[in-house]
Amino acid sequence: MSQRTRLFRHTRPYDTDGTRELFVQAVRENVLHHDAHCEGYHRMLAACGFSPRSLQTESDLERLPPLPTLLFKHHRLISRPEHRIVLEATSSGTKGSFSRIAFDLGSLACGTPMVLHTAAHRRLLSPRPVNYIILGYKPHRGNRMAVARTAFGSTFLAPALHRSYALQYRDGGYVPDLEHVLAHLTAYSRLPFPVRFMGFPSYTYFLLRRMEERGVRLMLPKHSKIMLGGGWKEFYTQQVDKPVLYEMIRRLLGVEESHVIEFFGAVEHPILYCDCPYHHFHIPIYSRVLIRDVHTLEALPPGQPGLVNLITPLMTAVPVTSILTDDLGILHEEPCPCGIRSPYLELLGRVGLQDIRTCAAGAAQLLGGEGGLT
Ligand SMILES: [Zn+2]
Numbered sequence: 001m002s003q004r005t006r007l008f009r010h011t012r013p014y015d016t017d018g019t020r021e022l023f024v025q026a027v028r029e030n031v032l033h034h035d036a037h038c039e040g041y042h043r044m045l046a047a048c049g050f051s052p053r054s055l056q057t058e059s060d061l062e063r064l065p066p067l068p069t070l071l072f073k074h075h076r077l078i079s080r081p082e083h084r085i086v087l088e089a090t091s092s093g094t095k096g097s098f099s100r101i102a103f104d105l106g107s108l109a110c111g112t113p114m115v116l117h118t119a120a121h122r123r124l125l126s127p128r129p130v131n132y133i134i135l136g137y138k139p140h141r142g143n144r145m146a147v148a149r150t151a152f153g154s155t156f157l158a159p160a161l162h163r164s165y166a167l168q169y170r171d172g173g174y175v176p177d178l179e180h181v182l183a184h185l186t187a188y189s190r191l192p193f194p195v196r197f198m199g200f201p202s203y204t205y206f207l208l209r210r211m212e213e214r215g216v217r218l219m220l221p222k223h224s225k226i227m228l229g230g231g232w233k234e235f236y237t238q239q240v241d242k243p244v245l246y247e248m249i250r251r252l253l254g255v256e257e258s259h260v261i262e263f264f265g266a267v268e269h270p271i272l273y274c275d276c277p278y279h280h281f282h283i284p285i286y287s288r289v290l291i292r293d294v295h296t297l298e299a300l301p302p303g304q305p306g307l308v309n310l311i312t313p314l315m316t317a318v319p320v321t322s323i324l325t326d327d328l329g330i331l332h333e334e335p336c337p338c339g340i341r342s343p344y345l346e347l348l349g350r351v352g353l354q355d356i357r358t359c360a361a362g363a364a365q366l367l368g369g370e371g372g373l374t
Helices: 003-009 016-037 039-047 058-063 105-121 146-156 178-189 201-214 242-253 353-367
Strands: 085-090 100-104 130-137 160-170 173-176 195-199 225-228 260-266 269-274 288-292 306-311 322-332 344-350
Touching (some): 003 016, 016 058, 100 105, 178 201
Parallel strands (some): 225 260
16 A cells, blocks of 8 residues: 555544654655656756655655646646546636646545545534535536535535535526525525535625625524635635624524634645634644745744645645645644644735746746656
8 A cells, every 4th residue: 555545544634643754755655756757847856956765754845846836827747647637626717827737546536535534523524414505616517626626525525405506607607696595595494404505705705794684594403514615715815804704604594603614725735624613724644834935935933924835645646746835824833722733824815926926937947848748
């Protein structure tokens, strides 16, 4: 069994101390794979003077050169033959400026236990049938957005009786239809089954505001949950003040804050980050987060703001082992009352794109030439 498989099958998603060595071994195995099968990646590592075999301890991870996420918007780097690619997911960008990330069967097979273990830890797996309100995209075969797929995927954590979508596909495009969702929600609230929301915090807020304007107050059945998630960027581009949202959820839906669960992930780094009851995004055993100085890219100690660098050995079809985002964040190491001991990430916003563009252009130059890129 590969080290990656062992890591992703580990049943305790926050057992960092018990999996430290396994994580480093899995990253080394993953980097060796990409180095051998992606010519562009190999050239970049060589140009940086980095040898995958030199990855021995967790502190070596900061020497692994990260690829800027912008690079994946313009280049298709592949470490698997085309026939082994079973799925492609895209980020939710405007036309032409999104990342396309390929999955092989091995990555999907490892992603599944990760989702199940993380969901079980937050008590989201349930045999009790529920009605779903999806404040996001209704699946459509032309829609490859990771966010649409994860929203749909989340409706399998508890058996679905019915699903109602806020973004309907009509005449070749998506249109929001909150009236449709509100009608379903009102009907669901009268049934004896729990209701689960899943979707963008912004749409959840729009729906609640509409309820408020109309004086609609519902008391959702016991065990109902509000799951908030979307793209990584949602967490600071949306103008929703979280405490305000929690208060509206309690007042208009009768759901307590402890039943409001938030997720995030990124298409270039498909790890499921789920908040704890104190709404902290602890780093699970499947990944590491480094914060780097905006100018020097040196790794910074916890508590200092900088660029977010994400590391995971999940993907074997694309060399996204270590990616540098254009997001600013802080890693907190202070203890959290929830009992999880791994640090948690706070996202602050984005840096000016200019610096990162330069960085991406530099990497693209290194990766350029024949082989590895299309
Ligand atoms: Zn916590």
